[in-house]
Amino acid sequence: MSYCISAKGLNYRDLNQKIKVVLAKNPNPAMLTIKDVCGQKYIGDGIQADIQIQIYGVPGNDLGAFMDGPHIEVFDNVQDGTGNTMNEGSIIIHGNAGDILGYSMRGGEIFVEKSVGYRSGIHMKSYGKKVPVMVIGGEAGNFLGEYMAGGMIILLGLHKKESRQAEMTLGCDGEIVGNYVGTGMHGGIIYIRGRVSDYKLGKEVKQMAVDAQDKKILRTYIQKYQKYFGKSQPLKTDGFTKLIPFSHRPYGKLYAY
C-alpha cells in the first residue's frame, strides 16, 4: 500500500503528525511519498517501521533522528543533523548534506550523492551486529569522524569542485577532506580516496594503505552508491587510504592514580 502526503504549507509538527497517523493506521505500508517538503524538521524522527519514505523538496534539520528502520530517499539536499542518533534503516540523499550528519549513529546506512558539511560522523559507534556506514560521494568538511567509536565512513571524492563552499573550507590542496579528521577517534574505520596531509589528521589516527579485504568492502559500497545514484560514476577501488585509531583507549594514560 502506498501513501502520499503533501507538505505544502504544513508546520513540521503537523506534517510529522500526518506521517504518524498513516503509520498508526497501517504499521508497515510499503511506500510513503512526501511532496513539497520545504524545511520541515524531524521527518522520520523516532519511527520504527519497515517503510520506504520518498521525500521531494529539502527536508529540515534532524531528518531521521532516533530513527529505527525506515528507508528514506531524499531527491534533494538535506540540512543539518540528518540521522542524529539513528539506530537502524537507511537515508539516501540525492544532493548535499549539511553539518553533523549521522551524529552518534549506531546502525543503518547513509548515502550522500555529493558533499557534506562539518562534523560528519561524530561519535559514530557500533554495537553487536550493528555497524553504521556512511558513504559520501563528494567531499567532507572539518572534523570528519571526530570521537568515532565504531562503524565506517567512506569518502569518494567525486563531483570535485562542484561546490564553492567545499573549496572554501577544504583549502586549495586538492584534498577532499577538511582539518581534524578523526580527532579523538577510538574505533571504526574511515576510507578516503587519495591521501590526507598528516597535519589534517587527529593525533589519535594513523593512515594506512588499503588491503584486499578493504577493497572488497569498498567495492560493495561503491556498487551500492552506483545503484542509488546512477552508473555513470567510475568504479575504482584503488587509490584509497584508510584511517584507523592507534588505540581503543586514547585516554588510558591520562590520569594519576
Add this chain to the structure above:
Amino acid sequence: MALKPRQTDFEVVRDQDKCISCQVCLRQCSNDVHEYDSDQDIIYSDNSQCVGCHRCESLCPTGAMKIKQSESEFRQNFNWSPAHIKNIYKQADSGGVLLTGMGADRPYPIYWDHILFNAAQVTNPSIDPLREPMEIKTFIGNKSDVVGVDIDQGETFNMKLKQDISPQLVLSTPILFSAMSFGSISFNACASLARAARQFGTFYNTGEGGMHKDLEIYASNTIVQVASGRFGVDIDYLKRAAAIEIKIGQGAKPGIGGHLPAEKVTEEVSNARMIPQGTDAISPAPHHDIYSIEDLMQLIYALKEATDYQKPVGVKVSAVHNVAPIASGIVRAGADFVTIDGLRGGTGAAPQAIRDNIGIPIELALASVDTRLREEGIRHKASVIAAGSIRSSADIVKAIALGADAVYIGSAALLALGCNLCQKCYTGKCNWGIATQDPYLTKRLNPNIGTRRLENLLRGWSLEIKEMLGGAGINAIESLRGNREHLRGIGIGEKELAVLGIKHAGEAW
C-alpha cells in the same frame, strides 16, 4: 629520584589484644592493606594503601580496628597544605591528571548553614502534620499560563479543564534520585534506587549509562538521560522512560566530558550503553549538535517529537557564573524542567582541579535562576530541580523556599547505601559494593536492604519536611515554593543576602 611520600593519608590502628586474626579485614579490603602472617598468627597493615573507607573497621567482629586520619609529618605550613604537597609528588611521579570522586570537599561557604527557616507564632497558627493533612506532592513540568474550567451545568456538574495540561511527573515527595549511571555505580546500587523510587512514588535517573534490561520494569519511575555520547539512547529507551533529561553538564565537572575507562566497560555495561566491550566510553565535552540555545531547542523538540509530546523533557546544567541567563534560554527553548547542579555535586570520577574549583554553590545559583525566571515571567514554564549536595531535609526546605520545585539527591542516597565518602569511586574498588563492577564487591550491597534504607531516608526526610512546613503554618509545599520571606541569613554579607534574595536574621517582615 623516588619521592614517594612517606606520609600516608590514614593510619590503621589495630588493638592486638582484641584482634582474633579472623582475617575479615583482609577479605573485605580491595586495596590490599592487610596481610596475614600465619607464622606469627598476626595481621599487618600497610597504611599507604588505605583509602579511609572504614569497611574493615565496620565489619571487625571484635571492634579491634580504627582507621584514623594520619597526622601529617610535614612541617606546618598554612600555604602549602599536606594535600598540595602530596599531589605534587604524585603528579611528578606520574605526569597524570589527578582524579577524585564524590563532591568538592574544600571549605567554601555552605550557604545552607547560613540560612535559617521560619516558624509561626501567635499571628498565624502552626499546624500539626500528624493530625492535619500536609501536602508535599510535587509536579514537575510546564505549567499552563492560565487554567480554565468548563462546568457542565446539567445534573452532574462535571468539570473539564479548558486547556491541555503538559505532561507532568508526579512525585509523592519533592525528592528525586540524581543521575548516576550503571557503570559508575553497580547494578545493585541502581536496582536499589529504582525500587526505592517505585515504592516511594518518586523517580531515579539512569545517568548517561543507558538502562539495564533488568531495570526496564521500573521504567515508569525512571528519568533517562541523553548525553553527548548518546550511550544506550535509542527510541525504545526514550519511549520507555517517564521523562527525558538532556545532560549538558554536571556540578562536579562543568564543561568537561567523561571517560569511562575500558576496564569498567564489562559485558553488562557494554550492553546497557550499546557500545563494544573493552573500549573507553568517551563522552565528548559538548554535544556536538548543540552549540547554541537554538540547537538545544532542536534537540528538545527532536526528543518531544520522538515521544509524541507525552513526557517532560528537561535539561541539566552545572551551576556556572552565567547560570541564570542560561536557564532562561533553556526554558525558552522549551524544556519542561531545568536541573541546576551546584559546585558540591558528586561524581564517580572527575579531575580534582575541576571538581574543587569550577562552578558556584547551588544556593546562589538556585536563587539567581529563580529570580531571573520570575523577572522574565517564565518561571511557570518549567520546573526547577536543585542538585549539588543536599544533605538533609532542612536543606530541602531551604532550597524550595529559595525557588526549587524539587531536589535531586545523589551523594545522600549513596551514603544511605553505605558510602563512607572516601572519594575513591574512580578506582572501581569500592569496598561497599557501590562504585564498582567487581562481582566480589558488588554482592556486598543487597538491593533489598538498599531499597529499604533509601525508602527509610525518603520517609524520614518527608516527615521532617512536613514538620517544618507545619511549624511555619504552611500546609502545602506549593505555598513554600519561592517563599523567601520565610528565610533569613545569618553571618553573611549584604551581597550574599542580595543574591539569595533574603533578609538578615533579626529583620522582621
